[in-house]
Amino acid sequence: MALKTAVITGGHHLDVPAFYRMCRALPGVDAYVQHLADFVASPPEVRQAYAVLVFYTHLKGELNPDELGLAPGRRDTVRSVLDSLGSRAQGIVVLHHSLLAFPGWDVWDAVVGMADRTLTDYTHGQPVPYHVADAEHPICAGLPDDWTMTDETYLMPDAAGDNHILLTTDHPRSMRTLAWTRLHRESRVFCLQGGDDPRAWDDPHYRTLLVQGIRWCGRKDSF
Template sequence: MITGGHGYDVLNFHRFFRGLAGVDAYIQHMDDFASARANVRDSYDVVLFYTMLMEGPTDDGGPWYAGRPRTALEHLGETEQGIVLLHHSILAYPHWPVWSEMVGIQDRSFGHHPEQTLRLEIADPDHPITKDRNAWEMADETYMMDEPGVDSEILLTADHPRSMGAIAWARMHRRARVFCFQSGHDNLTWANPGFGETVLRGIQWASQRI
């Protein structure tokens, strides 16, 4: 699980992931991920991003401890290692085509609205992430931005004047399954059971466990 570029509630973030059954989370900054050996990075079943790094990425000009982030990120998709993009990570690297392709949105310019109340509707009742689930209400920060393209499977939607319509979607990045979830700003959202179930199933699906 990769962080960087945006502050967050560390204690409750760790508590949230410790509470997900069957998930052994190794939360680390992007510098640590990018400076790790390739075999270590490849050993994770899923790489979950909670980053909002807006510059680059580049392998040049950074401090020694930052590693080679561009190389590390360009490697994603070369294997079947799953990828999960949570909340502001869908906004990261806005001018990098590789990340835009991973997210499935080419123009990722955005507006944001904190503390909105959404009703999340099931858009695809047959997908493993949303199968046998019902709509639920949740408070979260929302984004106004372009919708995912036709090569994404829309899983959750919301009809809200201050939010994009797609809230969660699934896609492929080369050989890797990718799960994108707009939600997840803070503990107000993390404490919602519907959010937790979605993240858990997203991780399971990306890792090909369901």
Template sequence: MKIGVITGGHTFDVIGFHRLWRSFDRLDCYTQALEEWAVDFERYGSRYDVLVFYNMHTALPEDCPGGRRTRQAIDALGDGTGIIVMHHGILAFKGDCVWDQIVGMTDRTIDGYSHDEHLTVQVENPDHPVTQGIEDWMLIDETYDFRDVVSESNEVVLTVDHANSMSTMAWTRSYKDSRVLNFVFGHDDQAWSDPVFRTVLEQGVRWTASRSNDK
């Protein structure tokens, strides 16, 4: 299973992040900058089972690195390829109607953030494939002071109850023919190295990929 992991617009712990994606023995993961993915898409089309967006470019896609190619690649999403929007990726492409539909929120304004918070993560739907076999656990991660997700088209699967955090931390939805997982966790290696975090992320990859594999 081929996974495209898209970065840029925000710094991160390179070694820790690559270690995370290399830890999944059955996933073939390719980390790349936004513009590299966009140019690659223009040349070859869709090449991945799942795309993970870990970028934080806040301009519209056409004004980001890659320009026109980035706009075209974003507009082509929803073809059945799985989509995971991870951590600060939820804040990307402010005001873009396509990204609003993928995330499931139209107002993606952040009021604040806090590092190294101890969070009790609550599993809202233990029967969902993303959270199957997962029980409530403690995770150290960055929090966002952000409005919660409210929509019948979003299925919330993970929440927290913390003064410095939005409560909805992972939710699933559909965008055109693609399954989408929005996953707020994942700031740094404190989260990436957590075994439960890794299990949820891998199960999320496999769930979003399943529609692509049915094509």
């Protein structure tokens, strides 16, 4: 059975047809693309029915209903909904600019596993070499040890501490760690720095990573 997955956007422009095309093509994933405001406005039982939440947001200060344009009758705020992440075994995938969302908020720091998420530079359209750091992990299954993908680089601190590093790079304008897993309370979390535009979304290795990351977070470690 396909994993029911919420793909949560907002705060950053994207190529809508290409993004939806990628989400619809992920095998074993039943993707529901929605803005964070719509996710928050959904009843709790709807939010909880997703096996995995994929965040592709770049929202910064929108932590209350007014800033997201939610109806006055909606009592759940972005802050309370995201603060509840990890209270149940619902997988969490954090993609690309979602690493930078809600700067300075300790809850999102804990989800991502980075106390310092300060971005000092970024560069579009870079040939990024990927190196597999843990070939035994289910998310890396079937990937070559090394490959190159065109994407946007982030120069920012590396993931460290209790994060389990899966992919690294030696690109001089990028953070070294590109993908990692962690536990946030009861949730499995997969963070992937890549994924800026269709050049990454259409890369077969990126799609493999995303599918296997979603499956691992949803506790479906093998096909």
